[in-house]
Amino acid sequence: MNAPLRRAGVVVIVLFGLLFANLNWIQAYKADEYRNSDYNGRVQVAEYERKRGNIEAGGTALATSKDTGGKLRFLRTYPAGAEYAHALGYKPVNLAETGIERVEDEFLAGTSDQLIGDRIKDLFTGDQTGGGNVLLSLSKKAQDAAYNQLRNNTIGVKRGAAIAIDPRTGAIQALVSMPSFDPNPLASHDSTKAAAAYNELEQDPNGPLKNRALGEVLPPGSTFKIVVAAAALEDGVGKETKIPAGPSYTAPTSGTPIRNAAASICPGDQVTLMEAVTESCNTGFAQLGVRLGADVLKEKARQFGFEQEDLTVGQLGEGGLPVAASRTGDMQNPDGGTDPAALAQSSIGQNNVRMTPLQGAMIAAAVANKDGKQMRPYLVRQLLGPDRTTSYYTAEPRELRQPISGQVAGDLRDMMVSVVENGTGRNARINGYTVGGKTGTAQSAPDRPDHGWFIGFVMDKNGTPISAVCVELEQAGPGGSAEAARIAGKIMQAVISDPGSR
Amino acid sequence: MTAAATPAASPATTGEQPGVRLARSRRNAELSLLLLAMVLVAAYGATVEATMLDTVTPDFWIPAAALGAVFLGLHLVIRFLAPFADPALLPAVALLNGLGVGFLRRLDLSDAVPAEREGLAVFAGTGGRQLAWTLVSVILAAGLLVILRDHRSVSRYAYTLGLAGIVLVMIPAVLPSRFSEINGAKLWIKFGDTFSIQPGEFAKLALLVFFAYYLVRKREVLSLASRRFLGIDFPRGRDLGPVVVVWLISLLVLVFEKDLGTSLLYFGMFVVTLYIATERVSWLIIGLVLFFGGAYLAYILGDLVGGPFANFYLRAEIWLDPFADPHNDGYQLVQGLLALGTGGLFGAGPGGGQPGLLPEVQNDFIFAGLGEEIGLFGLSALLVIYLLIVERGLRAALAVRDSFGKLVAGGLAFTLGLQVFVIVGGISKLIPLTGQTTPFLSAGGSSLMANWLLIAVLLRVSDGAHRPVTGGGGTARPSGGPPEQLHGAPTEVIRP
Numbered sequence: 002m003n004a005p006l007r008r009a010g011v012v013v014i015v016l017f018g019l020l021f022a023n024l025n026w027i028q029a030y031k032a033d034e035y036r037n038s039d040y041n042g043r044v045q046v047a048e049y050e051r052k053r054g055n056i057e058a059g060g061t062a063l064a065t066s067k068d069t070g071g072k073l074r075f076l077r078t079y080p081a082g083a084e085y086a087h088a089l090g091y092k093p094v095n096l097a098e099t100g101i102e103r104v105e106d107e108f109l110a111g112t113s114d115q116l117i118g119d120r121i122k123d124l125f126t127g128d129q130t131g132g133g134n135v136l137l138s139l140s141k142k143a144q145d146a147a148y149n150q151l152r153n154n155t156i157g158v159k160r161g162a163a164i165a166i167d168p169r170t171g172a173i174q175a176l177v178s179m180p181s182f183d184p185n186p187l188a189s190h191d192s193t194k195a196a197a198a199y200n201e202l203e204q205d206p207n208g209p210l211k212n213r214a215l216g217e218v219l220p221p222g223s224t225f226k227i228v229v230a231a232a233a234l235e236d237g238v239g240k241e242t243k244i245p246a247g248p249s250y251t252a253p254t255s256g257t258p259i260r261n262a263a264a265s266i267c268p269g270d271q272v273t274l275m276e277a278v279t280e281s282c283n284t285g286f287a288q289l290g291v292r293l294g295a296d297v298l299k300e301k302a303r304q305f306g307f308e309q310e311d312l313t314v315g316q317l318g319e320g321g322l323p324v325a326a327s328r329t330g331d332m333q334n335p336d337g338g339t340d341p342a343a344l345a346q347s348s349i350g351q352n353n354v355r356m357t358p359l360q361g362a363m364i365a366a367a368v369a370n371k372d373g374k375q376m377r378p379y380l381v382r383q384l385l386g387p388d389r390t391t392s393y394y395t396a397e398p399r400e401l402r403q404p405i406s407g408q409v410a411g412d413l414r415d416m417m418v419s420v421v422e423n424g425t426g427r428n429a430r431i432n433g434y435t436v437g438g439k440t441g442t443a444q445s446a447p448d449r450p451d452h453g454w455f456i457g458f459v460m461d462k463n464g465t466p467i468s469a470v471c472v473e474l475e476q477a478g479p480g481g482s483a484e485a486a487r488i489a490g491k492i493m494q495a496v497i498s499d500p501g502s503r
Numbered sequence: 504m505t506a507a508a509t510p511a512a513s514p515a516t517t518g519e520q521p522g523v524r525l526a527r528s529r530r531n532a533e534l535s536l537l538l539l540a541m542v543l544v545a546a547y548g549a550t551v552e553a554t555m556l557d558t559v560t561p562d563f564w565i566p567a568a569a570l571g572a573v574f575l576g577l578h579l580v581i582r583f584l585a586p587f588a589d590p591a592l593l594p595a596v597a598l599l600n601g602l603g604v605g606f607l608r609r610l611d612l613s614d615a616v617p618a619e620r621e622g623l624a625v626f627a628g629t630g631g632r633q634l635a636w637t638l639v640s641v642i643l644a645a646g647l648l649v650i651l652r653d654h655r656s657v658s659r660y661a662y663t664l665g666l667a668g669i670v671l672v673m674i675p676a677v678l679p680s681r682f683s684e685i686n687g688a689k690l691w692i693k694f695g696d697t698f699s700i701q702p703g704e705f706a707k708l709a710l711l712v713f714f715a716y717y718l719v720r721k722r723e724v725l726s727l728a729s730r731r732f733l734g735i736d737f738p739r740g741r742d743l744g745p746v747v748v749v750w751l752i753s754l755l756v757l758v759f760e761k762d763l764g765t766s767l768l769y770f771g772m773f774v775v776t777l778y779i780a781t782e783r784v785s786w787l788i789i790g791l792v793l794f795f796g797g798a799y800l801a802y803i804l805g806d807l808v809g810g811p812f813a814n815f816y817l818r819a820e821i822w823l824d825p826f827a828d829p830h831n832d833g834y835q836l837v838q839g840l841l842a843l844g845t846g847g848l849f850g851a852g853p854g855g856g857q858p859g860l861l862p863e864v865q866n867d868f869i870f871a872g873l874g875e876e877i878g879l880f881g882l883s884a885l886l887v888i889y890l891l892i893v894e895r896g897l898r899a900a901l902a903v904r905d906s907f908g909k910l911v912a913g914g915l916a917f918t919l920g921l922q923v924f925v926i927v928g929g930i931s932k933l934i935p936l937t938g939q940t941t942p943f944l945s946a947g948g949s950s951l952m953a954n955w956l957l958i959a960v961l962l963r964v965s966d967g968a969h970r971p972v973t974g975g976g977g978t979a980r981p982s983g984g985p986p987e988q989l990h991g992a993p994t995e996v997i998r999p
Contacts, residue, residue: 005779005915010897012775013920017890020924021883023933027843028879035844040837043845043857043875058583072613072859095830196515196830 024145039097042192049073049094052131054109054387056089056101059501060137062100062406064089066131069190072404077188083181084148085211088139088173088322088380091184091463096199097193100212101135101380103321104315108133108393115393116386133393138172143468146495147175150213150488151472158484160475162213162358165492168366168458168466169377173314174496175470180205187356215314215324218355219473220346222443222482224456225302225350227364227413230286232293232301234409240416246285249389255342259287259349262442278416279424281440290348292474293339295332298348302329304404306375308355314359316381317399327360328353343436350443361456361471367403368417368437369458369466373410377401394439415457417457421486426455426485429490434467434497435460438489440482453481459493468496534578538593541571544601547853551609554854556620565625566608570601570635573641580645584652585966589895592965595888596943596958600951602885603944606873607865609854615910629865629946636948643952644959654908658716665713671706672752672769676759677764689760690938703765704940704953707772707918708960714773715910719781722906725781763815764925764937765799767858770794771921776914778908821934834864839871839930850878860886869936871930889942892958893920896986898963912964915957 027035035041052075056064063085066075077092079085090100098106107113111120111132119130147163154161158179165174187200202210211217238244246267251258260283263269267282277285290298299307304310307327315321330353334340346352359378367375377399384394405413417437420426426438438457445452452476459467470492473483545567552559560852574597581588608630615628625631651657657664675683675690683689683946685699693699718725756766774790796814805816807882817832825833825840838861846856856875858864863871874882896916922939929936940950 002779002782002906002909002913003781006897006900006909009775009779009913009917010894011925013893013897013917016920016924016928017886019933021886021929022925023928024843024874024879024886025838028847028874028882031840032847033846035841036809036847038841038844041841041845042860043841093741161720192830192891197582289868 010038012349022280027106029143031482034102040095042095044408048112051075051129053077054111054132054134055133056105056109056137056139057219058085058144058360059141059499061141063137064092071093071190073190076190077428079184079188082185083183083260083446084144084177085139086181086184086485087178087214088137088176089184091187093195093199094190094242095195096187100322101137101315104320105384106380109135111387113386120389124385133387134353134385134389135381137380138174138382138384138396139176139380140145140174140496140499142499143492144177146492147177147357147488148181150491151179152181154474154484154488156474156477156480156484158474158477158481159478160213161473161485162217163470163472163488163492164358164362165468165470165496166359166362166378167376168369168469170396171366171378171401172382172396172398173378173380174491175466176214176380178211180207180208180209201249212322213473213475214358215322216357216402218325218327218357219452219475220352220354220376220443220445221350221356221361221389222441222454223283223286223350224350224361224364224439224454224471225276225354225356226268226281226286227368227417227439227456228305229293229348230274230416231305231405231409231413232297233274233289234412235301235405236293238274238289240275240412241273242271244277244285245288246272247281249282250284250287250345251283252287252291252341252345254340255345257342258481259283259345275416275419278439281425286348287345291344293343293384295339295347298344299329299332301404302327302354304402305367306360306402306404308463312378314378316379316384317377317379317396322380323357325357327356330354350441351422358471361454361473362469364404365417365438365456365458365471366466367405367432368410368412368413368470369460369469371464372403372407374403375401395416421457424458425482426486428487429455429457429493430499431459431494434493435462435464436490438486438492440486442482450476450478451481453477453483453485455482455485455489457489458494459497468493509718513750528582529590530578530582530586533581533590533593536590537571537574537578537597540594540598540601541567543598544570544605545604547602548608549613551605551854554608554852555612558621560621562625566604566630566634567601569625570597570604570637577641577645580648581962581966584648585962586601587969587971588962588966589899589969591891591959592893592962595892596955599885599888599943600637602873603869603946604630604637606630606869606944607633607852607946609874610858610865611959612854613859619933620986630949633946633951636951640952640955644955647959648963650964651959652912653984654903654960654967655833655905657712657911658719659714661716664709668706668709669712669752670707672756674702676756690762690765695736698731701940701947701949704949705956707768708915708953708956710769711772711776711918712911714776715780715907718910719906722780725783727775727959762937763818763935764922764929764939767794767925767937768922768939770919772914772918775921776910779913780910811898818836818935818937822932825932835868836930836932836936838862839868840932840954842868842871842875843931846875846878848879850874850876850881852876866940867926867936867945868930869941869944869946870927873944885922889920889923893917893923893972897960899961899968902968904968905965908964908967912961915960917955919954951964 027114049386053066055062063081064079067078090102092098092102109132116133123130143165151161153161161179163177182202187195189195197407247270248268249258249260267285272282272285310326312324313321332344332347343352347354363375367373379396382396414437417439421429421436421438425440429436429438436459438455441454443452456470456471470489472489474481474485545564549563551557552563613628613630682693683691685691690701690703691699777786778798801812802819805812816911821833821836825836829837842861853876858872861868861872893916896912900913926939926941928934940947942954
């Protein structure tokens with residue numbers, strides 16, 4: 002019986018060898034992967050020992066850390082609740098952080114290389130200095146207006162977004178995605194509650210976790226006509242030049258006629274470009290687009306920022322919240338030949354044209370700037386050390402590109418102002434200021450309500466641009482673009498009333 | 504923590520060849536190793552306090568001293584009643600037991616309100632309860648050594664024990680779930696909310712004694728009568744009966760107690776004792792095929808039918824990809840892996856980890872909780888100590904002269920090793936996770952008592968093995984004479 006006993010001993014040694022090999026695999030080879038896993042609360046526990054820095058805007062703390070004295074010492078709280086959720090993101094215990102909380106994670110946590118001095122100081126003093134503070138460019142009043150006006154919109158739309166940027170600097174003044182969510186339960190130290198809150202949000206059919214202002218694209222409808230008008234102006238068409246219009250237009254290859262939103266819009270054979278923009282004349286722009294051709298339109302859209310895949314919004318360097326690329330889509334046959342039907346639809350912002358609200362605001366911003374330039378949008382205004390005096394970063398506005406010349410910008414400005422003063426965008430008017438804009442109504446799916454859009458800007462009496470805004474109401478139905486214009490007007494008014502934020 | 508391996512090294516060098524029996528009792532070696540183990544336990548407690556309280560309280564040594572006193576009592580019992588027992592067993596087990604108590608006390612410290620941490624009483628919380636259970640268990644073990652002066656006398660109660668074992672296994676299966684189910688496994692008898700016992704832990708011992716007795720009686724027929732097929736000797740069909748019965752029982756355990764680990768443990772235990780008794784590789788092959796075939800069948804049925812097999816199917820799915828559902832089904836295993844990974848090579852240091860994030864860290868996941876703090880090196884040392892205990896048990900089996908003693912000691916030692924494999928392999932995703940306790944470390948009286956009884960049996964057998972053939976205690980058989988209990992020590996089968 003001794004031989005099998007010895008073999009049993011060998012079997013045990015082999016089994017323990019397997020255990021040992023497997024522990025080596027987990028604790029040595031996979032150690033880093035597991036240690037840094039998003040599901041690993043341990044690293045965060047160490048992180049929660051240090052007070053995470055604030056995220057603030059206009060002197061108000063939007064994300065702050067409270068000492069609980071518990072196992073995880075500091076609890077991340079968001080005093081404004083859902084209002085800033087899509088800009089701030091959230092810092093959960095067991096999930097991945099999002100938004101500015103993710104982008105500026107190391108600086109907020111105090112582990113950034115920039116804050117190495119504080120860490121060395123801690124070694125000697127034995128103190129635990131907190132993390133750095135992030136100051137955002139958001140204007141409290143503008144954000145309030147955008148959040149409340151969107152949420153309480155008069156036509157009962159559930160989903161949408163609003164964004165406002167300063168045309169001269171690119172600073173984002175308001176950023177709201179509707180519906181929003183309260184980030185506080187997600188930051189709960191009770192991981193079961195946090196997971197439950199996350200699951201509920203994730204399963205919500207209205208998608209509250211989506212950042213519609215930056216990350217979602219929709220057909221822009223007539224707002225895209227500004228891009229087409231820019232291309233036309235550069236092609237030698239003047240704002241008073243007559244272009245072909247009419248009650249209906251059928252592209253040479255397609256039987257589906259394009260009509261105007263109402264019979265009263267450009268029923269004549271010809272209409273000036275100015276009138277076509279003011280009244281949003283579909284037949285005029287469809288024919289204009291077909292005449293200009295797909296290449297010209299796509300190139301113009303690209304110059305305005307379409308197709309850019311790597312734009313981020315945070316600091317003006319690397320990193321930031323990702324912005325989805327706006328697309329012009331196919332306007333040609335697969336073989337490269339012209340497809341006038343697709344081109345005509347694309348010219349009025351339908352077919353495969355897709356745009357983010359940020360892209361809409363950036364078009365308005367280029368038009369609002371006298372020189373036709375676009376500034377790189379940013380959300381982080383300043384990084385302040387834990388002592389709140391040392392500045393580690395201050396945003397220095399940076400030109401992104403110049404889509405149009407000053408001359409074209411001036412003509413477009415006149416036309417967009419005409420839209421608000423005489424045309425479809427009257428709801429956006431503000432007493433004592435010059436407001437320009439363009440409405441858009443985009444078909445979504447055949448059996449779904451249309452999306453409502455408004456892109457616009459406001460200038461003071463001297464013609465200095467103050468704000469460029471885009472409001473989008475998803476599947477808003479009739480009156481969507483008028484409501485979008487009204488909300489945009491309220492946001493711009495709020496920016497005007499908050500000069501300190503500029 | 505690598506120093507924990509020290510007690511493993513020194514006795515190994517003094518190991519003797521079976522057959523060349525030295526009439527040395529080596530009790531003093533046992534005593535010094537035991538003291539070393541308690542010093543390590545005290546050092547562990549001090550490190551925990553230094554990390555968690557930023558100070559070492561003046562009372563840090565009390566849990567280690569209390570344990571030391573208990574183990575010293577057992578040492579004295581061994582010194583007088585089993586003087587030739589293996590000197591490495593008690594210190595090795597005492598070290599594991601002491602570290603278990605220390606880690607559970609560490610969990611209590613992190614659960615306590617910071618202000619009350621420094622004043623945490625010795626017998627407070629899970630750690631204190633474990634300390635009390637250790638006292639009870641060691642008294643039981645000592646009692647067994649007192650009552651049982653010769654391991655062969657157990658064979659008289661083999662059938663009683665066999666029946667008791669089967670009853671103990673079956674109780675949780677037939678009880679309604681609310682009296683027997685904890686965390687999805689029906690392994691318990693619950694008395695109210697606070698007290699529960701795990702009868703399977705004791706059944707393990709009882710069944711093994713029965714197996715050993717049965718096999719000693721049947722080994723000739725099982726090992727000689729055979730049919731040759733594919734170059735392997737297979738037993739006759741009718742001799743397969745008991746094996747099939749045990750296989751069915753273990754599969755019933757798997758299905759009705761929803762626990763793969765216990766089932767694997769019983770079946771492995773039986774197959775190995777069968778193999779040791781008969782020296783037939785065919786039994787191992789039959790056993791492995793039956794077990795893995797059964798487990799695979801349960802997996803397929805769980806997928807197709809669900810019902811009683813669903814739990815096993817779920818466990819297998821979690822094992823295959825724990826990160827598929829990291830917040831619900833896979834949470835425990837994922838957190839265990841992350842704890843082990845975070846510990847890395849050296850660990851966060853005793854008291855430096857976050858075991859609070861691990862569900863069931865005081866039971867099934869204690870090895871992962873420890874691994875976060877003592878790292879790969881510390882866990883390797885613990886594995887070496889377990890291996891030492893198992894190999895020392897097998898060595899006693901090799902050295903003992905009677906077949907019954909060989910089977911009992913070999914079977915128990917192997918089962919202990921298998922249990923460590925099942926639970927440590929489970930929490931480290933080597934095999935599907937099952938709810939086994941980690942011997943001597945996990946919180947819980949049943950497991951601690953049963954395993955200390957197991958150690959008492961191993962001590963008794965090794966004492967019998969190393970006791971000088973001439974002279975010695977009155978129970979030793981006279982030199983060259985026939986064994987006193989023929990049924991306990993039948994003739995060895997000499998095979999060509």
